[in-house]
Amino acid sequence: MKVQDFATFKLSDYNISDDYGFILQEPLMPELGIQHLKDYxxxxxxxxxxxxxxxxxxxxxxxxxxxxxxPRTLAIPYCHLSKILGLPLIMVHADFVLANWKRKDALGPLTMENLSTIVSLPGGNSLQGFVLVTLLVEVAAIPGIKAVVQAIKALLTEDRPTLLQALRNMAQSIQNMGEALQLMYDYVDSDIYYNTIRIFLSGWKDNPSMPNGLLYEGAVDEPLCFSGGSAAQSTVFHVYDELFGINHQPESFDFLLKMRQYMPPAHSSFIDWVKGVPKLSVYVQQSADLDLLSAFNMCVSTLTDVRSLHIRIVSKYVTTAGARARVKGLAAGSGAQHLQERGTGGSLAMTFLKSVRDTCKGGLLKKSTAADC
Known part of the structure; x- marks a missing residue:
């Protein structure tokens, strides 16, 4: 280096500020545009x-x-993007689970050992386990979704053999969903879920911690309220309820109906499509086919079992863990107590889950009914 080199020397060439040195001046995120995002x-x-x-x-x-x-740097792009995708201004099941995974080995299977999340919130391995176990429930549902379409086609064409096989495939898929859900006990610590993960999934509707909701600066003029993440945002359970003719109690059904607004619009439209077909339960009853009735009831019974398992999981991860936290003084806030009583989606958790489970069980068909038709 020569003395004359200093004629053009500037600290800024080395990303060094005259006023702040090596410190990044005013490190605030700029407002991000979404115009360069090309496809869905x-x-x-x-x-x-x-x-x-x-x-x-x-x-x-x-x-x-x-x-x-x-802040507007988050609020504006988030609101614009959410409007395009038809989703509410809060993280939903589709964000947290359905689109938040990757394979470790690109050619490997969709198994716990070969999966990872793309983005994580606080909660460490338990958070990752919670997301991936939930994802595996959705993976287990894939054959069942295909079987739903096969069953509807068979119903419309009165193809009983195909309908019978489709129902049996659904029952197996639902059973596999339950087996996947059972992995929650192995991969998620209940105290970490209750004291950490649960908080970050919470919404700002009917939540005393945020009684007026959240203001999205620069995007809306008034605060808005939205429910947090909930298993009720999983489309497959709604599909089965509609297909099997499960009639939930008004309050529970009202919450489930609201949760459809938290699904990708195309997924919600699929539920509507299933809802619009002739009633499968009526066809099975009128057929007087005991094999069909048995397969139908196996689906409903297995779905009831999955919902009973969900109740046991909520009991362990919310009710029992919440009681432990209160004893230790970790959940003294009003918001924490609120979330202990309600699910992250805002429902009265145990009351809602038991109601949904019981009405599901009520969807079983009686053999005498089919025989008398």
């Missing part, structure tokens, strides 16, 4: 990232000192 998949993945950032920002101090305003 890119937009979905962008929302996955933004949704996790939003939940992390809102719940960074748990339910103590919760923020009331989402």
């Amino acid at each position: 998949k890119e937009k979905v993945l962008a929302r996955v990232l933004l949704s996790h950032i939003v939940m992390g920002y809102v719940w960074q101090d748990a339910d103590q000192g919760v923020v009331k305003v989402l």
Whole structure:
């Protein structure tokens, strides 16, 4: 280096500020545009990232000192993207699970050992386990979804052999969903779920920690309220309820109906399509075919078993873990107590789950009914 080289020397060439030195001056995130996102998949993945950032920002101090305003640098792109995708302004099941996974080995199977999340919130291995176990439930549902379409086609053409096989395939798929859900006990610590994960999945509707909701700065003029993540946002259970003619109690059904607004619109439309076909239960009853009736009841019974398992999981991970936390003084806040009583989606958790399970069981058909038709 020569003295004359200093004639053009600038600290800024080395990203060094005259006023701040090596410190990055005013390190605030710029407002991000979404105009470069090309297709549906890119937009979905962008929302996955933004949704996790939003939940992390809102719940960074748990339910103590919760923020009331989402900064415009987050709020504006999040609102624009959500409007395009037809999703509410909060993280939903589709963000947290359905689009938040990757294979470790690109050619490997969809198994716990070969899966990882794309984005995570606090909770460590238990958070990853919670997401991936839930994902495996959705993976187990894939053959059942295909069987639903086969069953409807068979119903419309009165093809009993195909309908029977489709129902048996559904029953097996639902059983596999339950086996996948059972993995929750192996991969998720109940105390970590209750004291950490649960908080970051919570919404700002009917939540005393955020009684007025959240203001999306620069995007809306008034605070808005949205329910948090919930298993009720999983489309497959709604599909089965409609196909099997499960008639839930008004309050439970009202909540389930609201949760359909938290699904990708195309998934919700699939539920409507299933709802619009002739009643499968009526056809099975009128057929007087005991094999069909047995297969139908196996589906409903297995679905009831999965919902009973869900109740046991909620009992362990919310009710019992919540009692432990209160004894230890970890859940003294009003918001924590609220979430102990309600699910992250805002429903009265155990009351809702038991109601849904019981009405599901009520969907079983009686042999005498079929024989008398």
